[in-house]
Amino acid sequence: MTANILQVEGLKVAFPGRGFRARPIEVLHGVDLHIGAGEVVGLVGESGSGKTTIGRAVLGLVKASGGSIRFHSEDITDASPARRRQLAKQIQVIFQDPYSSLNPALSVGDILSEPLIVQGATPRDARKRVVELLDRVGLPGDAAQRLPREFSGGQRQRVAIARALAPEPELIVCDEAVSALDLSTQAIVLDLLQDIQRTTGVALLFISHDLAVVRHVSNRVAVIYKGNIVESGSAAEVTSRPQHPYTRRLLFASPVADPVQQRERRAARKQLAQMGLLDTRSGVTVSV
Template identity: 55%
Template sequence: MNEKNLLDVRDLSVHFRRGSRSPALRAVDGVSFTVAERETLGVVGESGSGKTTIGRAVLGLVSPTDGQIEFDGEDITHADYRRRLGLSRELQVIFQDPYSSLNPTRTIAQTLSESLRSQRLSKDEVRDRSIAMLERVGLPATSADRYPSSFSGGQRQRIAIARALIVQPRLVICDEPVSALDLSVQAQVLNLLRELQDEFALSYLFVAHDLDVVRHLSHRIMVLYRGQIMEQGPAEAVYASPKHPYTRTLLEAAPVPDPVRQAERRSQRVRARDTTGPIPVAGCPFATRCPHATSLCHTERPRLEQTSAGTTVACHWWRDVSGETSDATAANTPLRLGDPVADSAVPHKSL
């Protein structure tokens, strides 16, 4: 995989005003990441974690409050309308709901040709390219003259993929592209995206709420909660050896075929949900839900630290949670679970 960074996002923040008397909503709060050429970065988190807002900021659909976005070495943080039009050939998006993103009054051929309007192509060339792309995503040539309503959800998502790739982009923002599909269709679309990535040398920013789905396609994973990075690193390392309590919560939320184990997971999620409360202003955003939270978690924002698994994690107590506590790390830790100050904080489960 090429090590050159195609996308470089530094300290990105996106805040939304909710009225003159209400504090701003910090949808994205100081997020930094990169996407290399031919790489897939999976962005995972619950609804409201800021993952879609990040994609919209990269596409220029929302204005960043702070930070910098570079695409292929060019600062596009505040690119104007004309530059964004030029970038549309290199930056494309696949939306969550393929039906709402397709014009029901236009044929598929008309929809695809719209993407090629800026290119100086004859009508025959546009149609040939449209049919070739439809066939590449697994649809017959006759699909070109039909309307979106005559296709299934999976077929419409294949059309959306064809529309995104027909201009030959370099980076594709995949905004929950399989969440509205059946499980069997999800697998087909994910396999198609992987094949197309290899064939067209694509980079993906893959947004989803399901860690299992993200793991299937991603080289690296970034876990978000309330606009902040909780954990990031190689996909297999994050999935097989999660260090942050929130990452573990996401894994526990995935259904398993064993009814006994599924019942255990459900009871754990209920207990975790009982600890919810207001989001701390200065501390960790997950502190009010975390069963391991202490007073330190409510007052000091944890920094991203390197782990032995090659990941980075923003948690004061990740060593305790993951069982990696040692004498060496204890000497460098300002506050430990079991200290009087820690025990005076909110109740937490024993580790």
Template identity: 50%
Template sequence: MTQTILEVTDLTVRYGKAGKHNTAPPAVDHVSFRIERGETVGLVGESGSGKTTIGKAILGLQAVTEGSIVFNGVDVTHASRKERRAHGGDLRAIFQDPFSSLDPRRTIGASLAEPLRIGRVSATEAERRVDDVLQRVRLPAESAQRYPRQFSGGQRQRISIARALITNPSLVICDEPVSALDLSTQAHILNQLADLRRDSDLSYLFIAHDISVVGFLAQRVVVLYRGAVMETGPSSDVTVAPLHPFTRALIAASPVPRPAEQAQRRKGRAELTVGTAAAVSATNAGCPFAARCPFAADVCVTTRPALSRVGQTEVACHGWDPSSGHPGLPSTQARTAVVSTIVAALDPEERPSVEPALTTAPTNGAQK
């Protein structure tokens, strides 16, 4: 039986002053998704699309304007710090820069034990759990006596994973945890996160701008554009046969290690982000992606598309709604031609995950 760990409903966040007089454009705009126990949900989008804001709202680091966040059956939307602390050990985070979460003057052992100290765990038990968690992230036990500067970037990121795991959380928010690392270190860390999830029944909200990284780890994907959900569904559908023009553009933008193929992808990306003169003048009333969409029609400029179901996926695009007046997206064959470079890039052989450590990991299908 599935158990819902996190349920986010119609989440809207506006930065600026609190209350209904805040007219700032929403950084997060009516976003809904849920995470089941043991599941990884990927949140993907360009810079500024609201990914971190969603993570911060879940962690209680950013006030929510509208909507609700239910964690382990408890509504924490407007919970105070004290109320949240009751769930603190159950909800943890890993950020892009491990240096910012590790005190350079404290040993790794002291930094790792800190969340336990707050939870009043005895010194002996804390020491045992530090040893155990270092083992789980495959770092030697003597790491506990060393300082952050004595580790490489990848090792430091392992330490911040250990710090998140030491309280045995049920959900970890991973905000771009590998984007600052080189490709092969990324592969090792992603493999390790996947292993830890399987071993401990953990759930992740995995935030990244690279959809191939998200596709590797997540069972379901949420694609954001300007704070709103454009497409969401099983990773195997969204990253293999994307419906929304923006998702296709994201896949075309995903880096690959071969220059010739990268050039082909760049071409595909340009084709997908030309936009039309009419769409460039799009108002807020229309589709948020209209100004960059090569398939924008009149209805896209005047009416905002709602999320609607196509197969297992939900997509916010008039091109998939025959009653909208949109002539429809190109036929499957034509679409395949437009995105042939993208589809080629989805072959596991062609992904950044081509690094040895990653190719030995199970595929998404096997992780389900």
């Protein structure tokens, strides 16, 4: 059995309410999640479900109001800023938007070498590593001298992937890493991520609203609805034989090429919406 490198237990996150003396609004209600070394775990849910908040809590970008987050055996739930900077070598992130996640004033070479130099690499070693990274993500050698605006969306996301790989992390949080790309570019970037994951053994927390995309890359899948994990299991099981009505709704929302099957999915999704089914295991009502 693969040892867990990330263990999230009973995670709660609350944001301040609006207005004077407003009560905090809890958006995560006790989430449990684990990721083994070299494993790809898909976290899927629609907008507002809390999936990105989980990723940001793991990265230390939002504060947990309850529960714990452990990396290996260390509790990092309330890690200090100094410790978080150290953890950045082991836990990296690929954000959704390749246009805003890269500094437009820096060359690609500087974007990739800066974190390496901060972590102690010499400029010469950093430049050598940049060449390796650009080759790994399929970008030409002269890309290091160019600015992010000179690249397409898919190429910028390749730069973002290279930046995440630079310190050789154990875990990468992919927060809607392909949702801003067109379908053909999505497929290319997903294949690249899979190839990198296989060759490096890095673990991925792959966050997405698209069950079809999650199925393509994940070993296991967890489905989140309104701050609760309502279903989890192997990717094949959850995406082909979903048990929870909300997971079935996500599956029916994924487009397929067959017009007859697509019409059937639309009808099934409409039926689920009308029924407003309740899963007694989770206590979550699923309705549209």
